[in-house]
Amino acid sequence: xxxxxxxxxxxxxxxxxxxxxxxxxxxxxxxxxxxxxxxxxxxxxxxxxxxxxxxxxxxxxxxxxxxxxxxxxxxxxxxxxxxxxxxxxxxxxxxxxxxxxxxxxxxxxxxxxxxxxxxxxxxxxxxxxxxxxxxxxxxxxxxxxxxxxxxxxxxxxxxxxxxxxxxxxxxxxxxxxxxxxxxxxxxxxxxxxxxxxxxxxxxxxxxxxxxxxxxxxxxxxxxxxxxxxxxxxxxxxxxxxxxxxxxxxxxxxxxxxxxxxxxxxxxxxxxxxxxxxxxxxxxxxxxxxxxxxxxxxxxxxxxxxxxxxxxxxxxxxxxxxxxxxxxxxxxxxxxxxxxxxxxxxxxxxxxxxxxxxxxxxxxxxxxxxxxxxxxxxxxxxxx
Numbered sequence: 400x401x402x403x404x405x406x407x408x409x410x411x412x413x414x415x416x417x418x419x420x421x422x423x424x425x426x427x428x429x430x431x432x433x434x435x436x437x438x439x440x441x442x443x444x445x446x447x448x449x450x451x452x453x454x455x456x457x458x459x460x461x462x463x464x465x466x467x468x469x470x471x472x473x474x475x476x477x478x479x480x481x482x483x484x485x486x487x488x489x490x491x492x493x494x495x496x497x498x499x500x501x502x503x504x505x506x507x508x509x510x511x512x513x514x515x516x517x518x519x520x521x522x523x524x525x526x527x528x529x530x531x532x533x534x535x536x537x538x539x540x541x542x543x544x545x546x547x548x549x550x551x552x553x554x555x556x557x558x559x560x561x562x563x564x565x566x567x568x569x570x571x572x573x574x575x576x577x578x579x580x581x582x583x584x585x586x587x588x589x590x591x592x593x594x595x596x597x598x599x600x601x602x603x604x605x606x607x608x609x610x611x612x613x614x615x616x617x618x619x620x621x622x623x624x625x626x627x628x629x630x631x632x633x634x635x636x637x638x639x640x641x642x643x644x645x646x647x648x649x650x651x652x653x654x655x656x657x658x659x660x661x662x663x664x665x666x667x668x669x670x671x672x673x674x675x676x677x678x679x680x681x682x683x684x685x686x687x688x689x690x691x692x693x694x695x696x697x698x699x700x701x702x703x704x705x706x707x708x709x710x711x712x713x714x715x716x717x718x719x720x721x722x723x724x725x726x727x728x729x730x731x732x733x734x735x736x737x738x739x740x741x742x743x744x745x746x747x748x749x750x751x752x753x754x755x756x757x758x759x760x761x762x763x764x765x766x767x768x769x770x771x772x773x774x775x776x777x778x779x780x781x782x
Contacts, residue, residue: 400489400503402429403568407752409433416759419481441481484763485536487755491524493531499762502535504528506545506676507552508600515599529553536762541565541677544698561775563754566746567682585664586648587621591722592665592689594625594658594680595672597632602671602694604637608715609722611641620726622669624649625661662687667725667732671712675699681707682746685739690732692721706738 405420419439422430430440475494478486486500493502509516509524516524532538532553538560540546546560595601606622613620624634628651638644653661662668668684670693681702684691691707693699700709708725711717725731757771767775 400565403566403748404489404752404755405430405433405438406568407566407748407750408438408756410749411752411756413437413756415765416756416763418759419483421478485759487759488531488535491528493527495534499536500531500534501537501539501758501762502531503539504532504549505540506674507548508674508676510552511674512600535559537561537758539563539758542698542702544701545676561758563751563758563775564746565677565679565682566748566751567679567686567743568748585623585650585661587623587646589666590621590623590648590664591667591669591692591726592623592625592661593669593671594661596626597628597634599632600673602673602712603632603634605671605712605715605718606669607637607641607643607647609719610643610646612715612719613723614643614646618723618726619646620722621646621648623661623665625651625653625658627652658683659687662689665689667692669718669722670694670699671710671718672699673697673712675702678702682743685743688736688740690725690735691739692718692725704738704742706742707735 401420401422408418414437417439418437419441420430421441433440474496478494479496483496483498486496486498488500488502490503491505493500507528509521513521532549532555536559538549538553538555540549540560540562541564543562546557546562549555549560550557593603593606595603597603603624610620610622624647628634628649634649635644638647662684665684667690668680670678670680670691672678672694674697675694676698678693678699681691681693681699685706691703693703693707693709694712695709696712703709708721710721725735753771754775757767757775759765760767760771761775
């Protein structure tokens with residue numbers, strides 16, 4: 400999100416707003432490419448793990464909720480010294496501030512699937528999200544579905560919640576550029592692809608069940624999995640129990656360049672998630688010209704439109720039928736890839752940045768053109 404927004408802002412000339420972007424000193428190599436822009440980067444050299452630990456021992460910063468103490472966001476003196484007129488929290492983390500703020504909760508998944516979270520994570524998430532949403536001047540979300548959910552769950556007004564879609568921060572690379580990058584060798588010439596950490600809502604098991612059903616019919620469809628594997632979920636056990644280990648390759652976390660090449664090489668992306676505010680893998684697949692199979696829940700049907708095949712993420716039979724169809728039908732894959740590229744042509748980080756600039760101006764009572772105001776308030780076709 401942050402990198403994409405910065406890239407979009409770097410393409411726009413504006414002189415009425417001074418934008419300062421706080422970046423962690425140990426994760427700021429990416430800002431070098433924007434060093435010639437008008438944006439100002441402020442490096443934060445603090446140890447944030449230590450800072451959060453110290454915050455947690457300050458008892459007066461906790462709120463009693465339902466028999467438990469939940470940590471409230473605290474003031475950040477380092478940032479307050481910058482005296483901002485407006486603070487934009489681009490991630491779920493935030494803090495108390497004397498300035499107006501824009502807050503992005505991303506989604507309220509914990510209220511839909513509380514069993515996917517520990518009691519502590521649920522309490523802290525709900526306390527922080529609700530508090531920061533209530534304190535903000537505007538809540539920003541990526542899709543209309545999430546906007547409706549925030550209005551329903553947190554009682555926010557429609558005018559307070561703004562929909563600004565994200566875009567893929569994605570530039571496909573050629574295979575020869577990866578020869579010396581240590582790119583993991585893929586065992587399969589043809590495969591489907593799923594990039595996701597094995598969190599419960601990512602629903603890996605439904606893919607394995609569908610692949611097992613197809614295998615019994617004589618159709619073996621290989622799949623490549625990627626993503627961090629630090630969630631404590633053991634995917635290999637389910638894979639072995641179903642006897643499909645010879646058609647599954649889990650390569651773990653990969654670099655952005657490798658990820659892009661995987662999209663380009665895949666026959667299709669499969670996205671069986673039970674909950675998504677806005678699926679970046681769908682945008683990335685569209686950008687790579689890769690056809691998509693996607694869950695028919697939450698914001699995803701509106702996001703994908705007619706540019707992919709939808710399936711019930713609770714029904715392995717439905718998924719197996721859609722997998723077989725997209726695997727065997729090259730004309731369908733070409734058509735879906737074309738539709739995906741067309742849908743993505745309406746979305747860019749520059750357009751996203753223009754909407755944010757308009758929201759910045761209106762939030763600080765600065766003048767904005769009628770055209771900009773209409774663009775900001777324009778209902779998103781996505782989600």
